[in-house]
Amino acid sequence: MKLQAAVLLLCAVLLLLGLPVLADEPYQIGSGDVLTITVYGHEDLKTKARVSESGQIEFPLIGAVQVGGLKPSAAAKKVETLLADGYLVKPQVQIYVEEFKSLKVIVLGPVKNPGLVELSGPATLLEVISKAGGLLLKDVGTSATVTRAGADGRQEILNVDIKKLIENGGGADNLRLLGGETVSVAAAKAEDAPVAYVTGEVNRPGMYPCAHGATVLKMVSLAGGFTGIAAKSRVRINRSADGKKQVLKGVDLDTPVLPDDVVEVPESFF
Structure with a gap:
């Protein structure tokens, strides 16, 4: 737990300083993301690339590489494999996500600005609601639902207690969102x-x-x-x-x- 807290603190500091952060493993690269790719011992191959709509990037020596839908670590392994095929001996590649352009969440219900919310990185449910302008408290019910893809790829629906979310300011109800979710806040008048x-x-x-x-x-x-x-x-x-x-x-x-x-x-x- 201490190690995890230290990692989170480091990531927060890096974000505040505007430095690239190694994406957390659950994150999958998407179109529009800006990646920084480095190859250990080969400074000339350091590349900053934007992921195309088709999920591809252009990299020196090997050309187009399909990385859309891959975790950063998996994408790095793919680049390593391609570089090792006749170009470099045992290359070591690291991929950072500098800009999370593919992170989008839909927020519905009694919030100030319902609709599409673009994130600069993984965010909590409270942060997403804040980016949507915050809750219209007089119109809010007691619950919200978060719809997202589960671990098996199928849709899952998670129920959140709005009162606990507001009062506790975190905890289990303050879900971590990685993009692609739909947040539906229940309205008070429709609660029953x-x-x-x-x-x-x-x-x-x-x-x-x-x-x-x-x-x-x-x-x-x-x-x-x-x-x-x-x-x-x-x-x-x-x-x-x-x-x-x-x-x-x-x-x-x-x-x-x-x-x-x-x-x-x-x-x-x-």
């Missing part, structure tokens, strides 16, 4: 109304009112509609009934949605 969740390939994943007569199509419409890569024929509903979990696969768009259902829209394979 039934809701359902829409995740996956929709334009605004999050929590939405689920009135009587709600269907998959209506919920997807509230979530901004399908994205261009949505698998519309493979929509599934995750439901808890009588204490048992059910997964309804390949549901039609007119399938009824019940309160607390999770409507999951997977990505198309093609």
Whole structure:
């Protein structure tokens, strides 16, 4: 724990000084990020590169390298492998993320400036809410949900107690966000109304009112509609009934949605 605290303190100091920080392992490189790549013992190969929309960078000797979606350490290993293939003997590569341009979080609900929030690095939930202008306290309910990709790549929804988050100013409710999440803050006036969740390939994943007569199509419409890569024929509903979990696969768009259902829209394979 002391070592972890020391590392966090060092990173904070580096950020304040405007120096590059080695990205934490959960972070995946994305388009727009600016990377500094160094090769031990080869100062002439030190390169600063911006990741293209296709996830590539240009590096001396080896040309285009696909790094999008990789952790910095994995990207460094990839560059090492390519350099070792006829160029250098046992190269040692280190990659720093100087600018986190791919870190974006969507914030919905009673905040001053709802919408897309761009981060300069991994941030806490409180920091993200602050960047969205802060909470409109008179309109805020008691909870918020954070939708993000889980460790297995599937969407997960985390519930946060807003009161504890504000009063404690941290703790377990102050989640660490790495980009790509959707934060949905519940409104006070809708606190007692039934809701359902829409995740996956929709334009605004999050929590939405689920009135009587709600269907998959209506919920997807509230979530901004399908994205261009949505698998519309493979929509599934995750439901808890009588204490048992059910997964309804390949549901039609007119399938009824019940309160607390999770409507999951997977990505198309093609």
